[in-house]
Amino acid sequence: MFLFRLLLKNAFRYRLRALLTMIGLVVAISAFGLLRTIVDAWYAGVDATSSTRLITRSSISLTFPLPLNYAERIKAAEGVSGLSWANWFGGVYITERNFFAQFAIDPASYLALYPEFVLSEAEKTAFFRDRQGCIVGRKLARKFGWKLGDTVALRGTIYPGTWSFTVRGIYQGKDAGTDEQQLFIHWKLLAETIRARAGGGAQADYVGVYVVGIKNPDDAPVVSQRIDELFKNSLAETLTETEKAFQLGFVSMSEAILLAVQAVSFIIILIIMAVMANTMTMTARERIAEYATLKALGFAPSFVVKLLLGESLLIALIGGAMGMALTFPLARAFVNAAGTLFPIFNVSWVTMALQLLASLVVGAVAAAWPAWKMSRIDIAQGLKHVA
Numbered sequence: 001m002f003l004f005r006l007l008l009k010n011a012f013r014y015r016l017r018a019l020l021t022m023i024g025l026v027v028a029i030s031a032f033g034l035l036r037t038i039v040d041a042w043y044a045g046v047d048a049t050s051s052t053r054l055i056t057r058s059s060i061s062l063t064f065p066l067p068l069n070y071a072e073r074i075k076a077a078e079g080v081s082g083l084s085w086a087n088w089f090g091g092v093y094i095t096e097r098n099f100f101a102q103f104a105i106d107p108a109s110y111l112a113l114y115p116e117f118v119l120s121e122a123e124k125t126a127f128f129r130d131r132q133g134c135i136v137g138r139k140l141a142r143k144f145g146w147k148l149g150d151t152v153a154l155r156g157t158i159y160p161g162t163w164s165f166t167v168r169g170i171y172q173g174k175d176a177g178t179d180e181q182q183l184f185i186h187w188k189l190l191a192e193t194i195r196a197r198a199g200g201g202a203q204a205d206y207v208g209v210y211v212v213g214i215k216n217p218d219d220a221p222v223v224s225q226r227i228d229e230l231f232k233n234s235l236a237e238t239l240t241e242t243e244k245a246f247q248l249g250f251v252s253m254s255e256a257i258l259l260a261v262q263a264v265s266f267i268i269i270l271i272i273m274a275v276m277a278n279t280m281t282m283t284a285r286e287r288i289a290e291y292a293t294l295k296a297l298g299f300a301p302s303f304v305v306k307l308l309l310g311e312s313l314l315i316a317l318i319g320g321a322m323g324m325a326l327t328f329p330l331a332r333a334f335v336n337a338a339g340t341l342f343p344i345f346n347v348s349w350v351t352m353a354l355q356l357l358a359s360l361v362v363g364a365v366a367a368a369w370p371a372w373k374m375s376r377i378d379i380a381q382g383l384k385h386v387a
Helices: 002-011 015-042 070-075 107-113 121-129 138-144 187-196 217-230 243-252 255-286 288-296 301-338 349-375 379-383
Strands: 053-058 080-088 101-105 133-137 151-156 161-173 182-186 209-214 238-242
Touching: 002 301, 015 255, 015 301, 015 349, 053 217, 053 243, 070 080, 070 209, 070 217, 080 107, 080 187, 101 107, 101 187, 107 121, 107 182, 107 209, 121 133, 121 161, 133 138, 138 161, 161 182, 182 187, 209 217, 217 238, 238 243, 255 288, 255 301, 255 349, 288 301, 288 379, 301 349
Parallel strands: 101 182, 133 161
Antiparallel strands: 053 209, 053 238, 080 101, 080 209, 133 182, 151 161
């Protein structure tokens, strides 16, 4: 307790310097946490994938659709336990800023493969029966104030025209990693509308991707190969991969940006480490006479090390703790400004652990050199600094 009181008094002996150092730590640690959360949010879709789902798409590009008649052949493949399909809809709600994922799906088979989308039986039944209906995620409904029975109007981009859907269900995620900012409509409505338009009949019986359910995750490579072999040398060859690999394909498009963000987060820590080291060096230089006196009174060099290291860690931990606390309101403000760009944006316990570790490292490294130097100070030379 005595040592702690001494450290506290030393840390705030020069209050302005301590305050400015702590402000720098708060900014650095909160910025580090926010940047790490952005990276985590980018990978959230990958982390939420299931090992029992495969995605089959065109081997050329995701923009090339696949024939609907592939469904029966895929379903009959050995190892396949379930099958559904989806098309990216790509509508605009009021303004392009309101971006969120929209898929046209086969409701019963699709929801069976995604048990993490939790809906009441009444909502499921209402959605299944209403071809004009849709289901939306809880966060999306909360953001736009949608309730059951509301009409959602989307301006088509891929599929031109104004499309109106009635909210028949609001799903919630089974866990915190489930995307609750998606909208799902009936694939049959989309197909029928395309078929009814002049010249659209040929495009009606195509899907964007197939979602394949498997019982054993270890069979994923074998089942993927079997499916792709079915359509080898056809006009629409397929590429089947795990859902995680499929999501990573999207993340890899922005890999350079993510690496830059991660690099910046660590550079911020290095900068505040340099600032903190300068503070502790100044502190040690000003107290040379005090440390020499302590050694003259019989205190071991290790006690001097404890004083400097403890003071540095105390300042770093106080600043780090405030920075960690500030990360949460910063994250909320950021995600509100970003709109629906990040469906899942949570400050994880891993990020908080990294922030705490960064604070400890900054405090320890900043005091390492001055503590070592002061522990080896010559008593006679040190006492010359007495005013």
